[in-house]
Amino acid sequence: MSFITDWLDWFPTLFDGLLLSLQITGLSLLLGLPVGLLLAVFASSRNALVRGICVGVVEISRGAPALVVLQLFYFGLPSTGITLSSFTAGFAALALTTAAFTSEILRAGLQAVPAGEIEACQTLGVSRLDTLRFVVIPQGLRIALPALMGFAILIFQATSLCFTIAVPELLSQAYSIGSSTFKYFSVLALAGLLYAAVTIPATWLVGVTEKRMSRHLTLAH
Template sequence: MTVLSEWGTYFPQLLQGLLVSLRLAAISLGVGIPIGLALAIANGSGGRVVRSVAVVLVEIGRGMPALVMLQLVYFGLPSLGVSFASFTAAALGLTLTTAAYTSEIIRGGLQSVPAGEVEAAEALNMSRFDTLRFIVIPQGMRVAVPSLMGFSILIFQGTALAYTIALPELLATAYSIGSSTFRYLSVLTLAGFMYVAITVPMSMLTERVELRLSRHL
């Protein structure tokens, strides 16, 4: 059997695993980024207690490897009487990691907004909420978008860690096929190309978005 014919045989199963990986990444980013925004706002403009809580949560999330976070959610929480299915546990673990890292990315974007614009909003008697909603967040997120897109690629690649908690994502599917056929090199190579087929276009898109958003500079 040639390599191409092997790939044709493995592709449908690997495609199902890829779809699981994409869905996991989408949920982690879709939930994690808004939480990261909330943490960034709390860290930058919240009260002393709120800021301290936000800093602790962010530092724990950034300091704990994503693999440990997944293991903690899937294997650790059941000892407290809380258990999740593998997909839910993976989504929760990666969401927490996403929230922590994107919080710092977004905070940097928010801090890039010129202080003069915030002072002008205060002079116009705008509330702090309106200043955030209409001035700080729109401009700050514009700065943060390219970095958030780059981080999204890392999270998609990070979904491969979910194979350690028995989630049938792309890497776990490739291992499963390899264990039954003993054609590890062939199937893992195809899985690698499938990851590349997603990450390379995303990297190119990130560069184009970054160039487009920086035209005004």
């Protein structure tokens, strides 16, 4: 059938776009997760000013749609003298979104660490910093892992928004082919299958991880 021939012709271009989408996802997570962890830790700070700043940053960043943040980084920053390439603006904006949303996921994970273990550290004279580094954060990350993996899938899907700032990711490549061939349905169907080829196995992996984590936490308690 003709659409199969078209798909074979389009596949290399769309696959390149898929790889770029995965690169943006990886960089967004690489930058956003550590910042999200810092925000989660400092949002529970005893210092009211530090806590207020962190909570304010998280709430504002979570409230702004990812598309608006993308536009701000690419079109808004040049007015301040800062010019970013479309690729850099794409992963930087999604990294900010990642930091804001994962900070809440991570904070929930940190708060889920059994209080008895923290009290045991205090009894043994372990410093607050060492308790955080060696007890709270490792266990909190383990608890939050399934939710973080699920959010990573959402960020991968959100890379499709980068077509609005001319990043040649998967959806952008599909639109480019569609505009030259006028076979939008066929090319977008292939793009959808490529997205699904990543998200379906990833969703299955999240489910498996959740089951293992719930079993581990049940045994631990």
